[in-house]
Structure formats: structure tokens, C-alpha cells
Amino acid sequence: MKVVVMGAGVIGVTTAYYLAKQGVEVVVIDRQTGPGLETSYANAGQLSYGMTSPWAAPGIPLKAIKWMFMKRRPLFIWPLMSPTMWKWCAQMVGNCNEESYARNKGRMVRVSSYSRDVMPDLIADTGIEYDGRQQGTLQLFRTAKQMKASKADQEVLAEYGSPYEVLDRDACVAVEPALGHVRDKFVGGLRLTADRTGDCRMFTIALTEKCIQMGVEFQYGQSIKAIAIENGKVAGVDTEIAGRITGDAYVCAMGSYAVSVLNPIGIRLPVYPVKGYSVTLPVNDDAFAPQSTIMDETHKVAITRLGDRIRVAGQAEIAGYSSRLGPHATDTVKHVIGDLFPKGGDISRAEGWTGLRPMTPDGTPVLGASKYSNLFLNTGHGTLGWTMACGSGRAVADVVMGNTPEISMDGLTAARYGR
Template structure:
């Protein structure tokens, strides 16, 4: 059986790996010249199993208004004349209630927990290196109000069996000793002990090499013009250079760009590109640098240790398909690393990056079958593509090959958006 996978980010590559592992002939198409060149390139590096939750939550509309007036605000909304953007925002607001939040979170946790369970097997099978660590995530609270508000998160973590620790200031310093330098700037934290970290791009490139060794064919530098439909089935993927590439089945793992090829064939997904920023800088003093991931609750910025580097990522900018990296775009993430770990890394050597997260208004990815019997989806993971990659890749691969996935896809397919 020949499968065509559209997209060579971490989602597409994990899907290709699990397909090839089960004996399928696989072709991967991507417009970039190599794997992991877009959203997978320089994300936060978090494998956020404990922090899996939708952005659409009770209280978010009020918080969003407050964020817009912060000097170093985590949210930007550009007033574009875009019906698609405003419709997506309205859909997200409709999910900002307790009932929707619990349904959506349950669906997301189903995928992330499965991913957490299967990823160690993939690492053991392949032996790939990706600067991985297993030291958890520390959600850092600068105010007593934030610490008190975390009780709601603790209740949800307990409900879903996600291990955590509530830490005072000294407890935070015990797990992240470098914070002793700035102990007056925070009051406590919530540590998610099952979370891991790692370089998503390094993982994607290494897994690509394993896929090549398994016989997977890569068609890089091939922009997809359209998906061809004949007699009610997908007949091929039309590219600008190679022409039509055909197979028995197809997986669309194109992130934010999935809608461009799916809309013309009648699959309407509310996947919108939410822009994020990061900087990567070298560690200059190990004793003064982070050891795992710290999430600054005030600025919604993650600081992650990746080997001899520090990755600092955050912000949400709703501005369409803009990849522009302005001269001041990374000021917020640079401020946070300088504020919490002033001696840990060399900010003057920070490399800036921006990428587009494929967000759904309910936060849940879109996996599995479509109205076409030989077209499958693996997109819409938002900020959690790295976290969910192995789980969603394996579940979708099983579905494509006619096997029953080990997790239910109920509520995860495109069917939830049908009227």
C-alpha cells in the first residue's frame, strides 16, 4: 500500500515512520528543502503532557483584554479585514465556557497521554538523540494571586491523573537552583513532574534519517498546488515541479497550510495560524542556567534547556499568514530570560525565530478520516504538536492502514465541525 504524506514537520514525519514501520510504501512531500523547517524548527521544546489544555477556557476573554494593555503582553490581535480570522475568534470565544473546556481538554489529554506512553518506545527502537530531558515543567508564579488561582489547575491535573507538586519559593529553587539569584521575583510554582523537554527539529531530522533507512521517499522542495479528486476519491497530489504524485491513500499533515488544499475539495477546517516567537541562545554558565522548562505565568513565556542552549518561546499573535520577524518582535521573550536567568546565557547571541501554530478554536487536533475514503488528517495541534506528535502519528497511521487505533478518535475527527 502506497501512502502519500503531505508535510515534513514533526507531525508528518512521525506519521511516515509509523506507516513505514507497518510495511507501507511512503512518500513525503514538503515545500521546504528539508524536514522540520517551519513550526517544528524552533518551538518551545516542551513535551507538555501535564499542561495539555485548550486556550479557550473560562475567564480567558477577560484575561485577553487585560493582556492587550500589558507592556510586554503575551497576546496581539491585529485588526485585519479578514472574515476568516474574526469567525475563528468568535468560534474560540464560544468555547470559553466550563462545559466546552472540559470536553475539549479531555479529548486533548487522550492524545497527549497516548503520545507520552508511546514516545519512549519510538526512542528505544530508533536510538535517536534530540537533547531530551525528563525533569518536568515548573510553572512559575510571580504573585500570590496566581498561586491561589492554580488550585483549579491542580484539580484538573488530579482528575486526569497527571502528577504534580505545589512548591513554595524554596521548593522552586530546589528544582531550578539558578532561580536563587532572583528569589524575590516569584512566590512559588506548580511542577508537572511527567513533562519532558527536547529539541523538536533535532528529533524530526533524526527520525527522517531513520525513515529514509526504512525506504521512505522524500520529495522536498515540492510546493503542493492542489489535491486532485476523481470519482469521489483522491487521485493524487499536484505539485509545482514534479507534477502529480499518486498513492493508495493520503495524509494531510500540513499544519496551518492544510486549509489551503482542503478547502477547494470541500473539507472546511477552522485551523488558523497563530504566530509565536522564540529566541535560542548559548549557555554561558551552567550553574546560572535553567535545567528543564520554566513557564513564566505572567508573560506566558517558556524557558527550556536544550543541551548547551536555552530556548525561550511565547506570545500569540493573530495576524494571518505573516512570517515577518520584526526588529522588536522578540523583546518580550528576551526580557523574560534576562529577568529570570540573567547570568545563564548570552542574550547578545540570541537567534530569533517566528512560526505559525495551527490552532483550532476548541484547541483539539483534527485526526483521522474525512469524507473521502482515502484521505486522512493529522493537523490542528496548535502549540502542542511536539507534545502530541508520536501519539497522533501512530493513531493516524493505524487508521490509514485499516487497524483500530489504541485510542478512540471520537471527537477528534473533522466530523465535529460538520453542521
């Protein structure tokens, strides 16, 4: 059996790995010059099992309005003349209620928990290095109001069995000693002890090398023109350089760009790009640097330690498929690292980056079967692609092979959109 995987980000590469483990001939195609060069390149580095939840939650529309008037705002919406964008926004608002939130949260946790459970086996089997740490995530609260509001999150964490600790200021400093230098800037925190961290692109590159050793073929520089349909099935993937690439089955793991090849063949997924920003800077002094991940609740910015580097990521910009990195685009994330860890990293050497998160309005990724018997989907993970990659890849690989996945696919497939 031969499977063609479209996309060489962390989602596509993990899918290829789990297929190859089952003895499948796999070809991975990507328009870039190597693996992990788009959304997987410089994300926050969090494996956020405890923070797995949809953006569409009760109260978010009102919060979003307030955020847009902040000086260093976590959300910005460009007023584009795009019916697709505004329809997606309306669908997201439609999910901002208690019933939808509970349903969507349950689906997402199912995937992220599975990913948490299977990732250690992958690491043990491959021995790959990716600057990984297992020291949890500290959600940092600057105000007593934020601390009080976190009780709702604590109830959800308890419901899904996600371990956590409520910390006062001194306990936060005990976990992240460098915060002792700015202890007047926060009142406490919520520590998610099961969360991990790691460099997503380093992981993707290392796993790609293992895949090659297992016989997986990677074809780069292959822009996909179309998915060819003949007799009710996928007949091949038409590329600009190699022409038609054929297989017995196909997996679309193209993130935000999946819709460009799926729409023409009648698969209309509400996946829309939400732009995020990050900077990566070298550690100046370990005594003043973070040890794991700190999530600044006020600015919605994550600060993550990756070996001898610090990754600072956040913001949500709804601006279509723009990949422009403006001169002031990373001002907010730079402000947060300078505010909380002023001596930890060298901001003058910070490397800026922007990427497009493939978001669904309900927050849940789109996995598994499609309307075509030999086409399978693995996209729409939003900000949690790194968190869900191993679980998604393994589950989709099982579906492709006709095996029963270890988690239920109910509510995870494109069928939930009624198309």
C-alpha cells in the same frame, strides 16, 4: 500499499515512521528544502503532558483584553479585514465555557497521554538523540494571586492523573537552583513532574534519517498546487515541479497550510495560524542556567534547556499568515530570560525565530478520516504539535491501515465540525 504524506514537520515525519513500521511504501512531500523547517523548527521544546489544555477556557476573553494592554503582552491581535480570522475568534470565544472546556480538555489529554506513553518505545526502537530531558516543567508564579488561582489547575491535573507538586519559593530553587539568584521575583510554583523537554527539530531530522533507512522517500521543494479528486476519491497531489504524485492513500499534515489545499475540495476546517516567537541562545554558565523548563505565568513564556542552549518561546499573535520577524518582535521573550536567568545565557547571541501554530478554536487537533475514503488528516495541534506528535502519528497510521487505534477517535475527527 503506497501512502503520500503531505508535510515534513514533526507531525508528518512521525506519521511516515509509523506507516513505514507497518510495511507501507511512503512518500513524504514538502515545499521546504528539508524536514522540520517551519513550525517544528524552533518551538518551546516542551513535551507538555501536564499542561495539555485548550486556550479556550472560562475567563479567557476577559484575560485576553487585559493582556493586550500589558507592556510585554502575551497576546496581540492585528485588526485585519479578514472574515475568516474573526469567525475563528468568535468560535474560540464560543468554547470559553465550562462544558466546552471540559469536553475539549478530555479530548486533548487523550491524545497527549497516548503520545507520552508511545514515545519511549519510538526512542528505544530508533535510538535517536534530540537533547531530551525528563525533569518536568515548573510553572512559576510571580504573585500570590497566581499561586491561589492554580488550585483550579491542580484539580484538573488530579482528575486526569497528571502528577504534580506545589512548591514554595525554596522548593522552586531546589528544583531550579539558578532561580536562587532572583528569588525575590517569584512566590512559588507548580511542578508538572511527568513533562519532558527536547529539541523538536533535532528529533524530526533524526527520525527522518531513520525513515529513509526504512525505505521512506522524501521529496523536498515540492509546493502543492492542489489535491486532485476523481470519482469521489483523491487521485493524486499536484505539485509545481514533479507534477502529480500518486498513491493509494494520502495524509494531510501541513499544519496551518492544510486549509489551503483542503478548502478547494470541500473540507473546511477551522484551523487558523497563531504566530509565536522564540530565541535560542548559548549557555554562558550552567550554574546560572535553567535545568529543564520554566513557564513564566505572567508573560506566558517558556524557558527550556536544550543541551548547551536555552530556548525561550511564547507570545500569541493573530496576524494571518504573516511570517515577518520584526526588530522588536522578540523583546518580550528576551526580557523574560534576562529577568529570570540574567547570567545563564548570552542574549547578545540570541537567534530569533517566528512560526505559525495551527490552532483550532476548540484546541483539539483534527485526526483521522475525512469525507474522502483515501484522505486522512493530521493537523490543528496548535502549540502542542511536539507534545502530541508520536500519539497522533501512530493513531493516524493505524486509521490509514484500517486498524483500530489504541485510543478512541471520538471527537478527534473533522466530523465534530459537522462538515
